[in-house]
Amino acid sequence: MTQPAPSRRHTIAEDLRNQIATGRLKPGERLPSEAQLAAHYTVSTPTLRNALTLLQGEGLVEKIHGTGNFVRHPLRRVTYVGGGSTLSAQSDEPLRTTVRTTHLRAHGHLTALLKVASRSPLTEFLCVSHEGRSPHSLARIYMPRELAPAGVPEGLLAARLEQLRPRMAEVRETVSTRLPTPDEVTALRISSTLAVLSITRVGTDAAGRVVEAALLVLPGDRADAVFTTHHTPKAGRSEA
Incomplete structure (x- = not known):
């Protein structure tokens, strides 16, 4: 049975997730602006924000209002x-x-x-x-x-x-x-x-x-x- 294609937000989240896992995006690093990321992935800003929300929910990205989105340092449990x-x-x-x-x-x-x-x-x-x-x-x-x-x-x-x-x-x-x-x-x-x-x-x-x-x-x-x-x-x- 053919699996449905992943949505754009999941595809974007997976790409950013891999960049964080491989160290291309480092803890504490500020991500490009949402407008820049939306243009890079050729999606609307709401779709890009949905992708970032997935990463925020996983504790990989932290959004600081008025400043931007940052790669989280590994969280201490x-x-x-x-x-x-x-x-x-x-x-x-x-x-x-x-x-x-x-x-x-x-x-x-x-x-x-x-x-x-x-x-x-x-x-x-x-x-x-x-x-x-x-x-x-x-x-x-x-x-x-x-x-x-x-x-x-x-x-x-x-x-x-x-x-x-x-x-x-x-x-x-x-x-x-x-x-x-x-x-x-x-x-x-x-x-x-x-x-x-x-x-x-x-x-x-x-x-x-x-x-x-x-x-x-x-x-x-x-x-x-x-x-x-x-x-x-x-x-x-x-x-x-």
């Missing part, structure tokens, strides 16, 4: 370890993390997430990890304001939270995959067609009070998740 500390993404070498602190009032989904009344004072930590100059993943961590540390240096947030918040007696994690929001596309410089690993983690203390809620977004082309369950064997009953 991280492993999210379930039930761990606040920032549980691990890799051979730590990624650089920037932290932005904002004071706000509970509203919308935050009231249900933290089980607080509307307009209760909260603190949000927006954490963006970077590999080199490229954003790698992001997390939004919310805490009741009276529990939140002040003046946290970059890279020390997890340690400070461990010191100051009440010990978490239970951690509940909800994991799903979805397409990124427009804000996430911009913040992480990823394709809108690249699925992300979305993790909502809520930690409560022994009294059932929510002491921390974290919303983590890990692009699917660079993240794995591992959850380990430890079973405690029941003590055997002695026979009479």
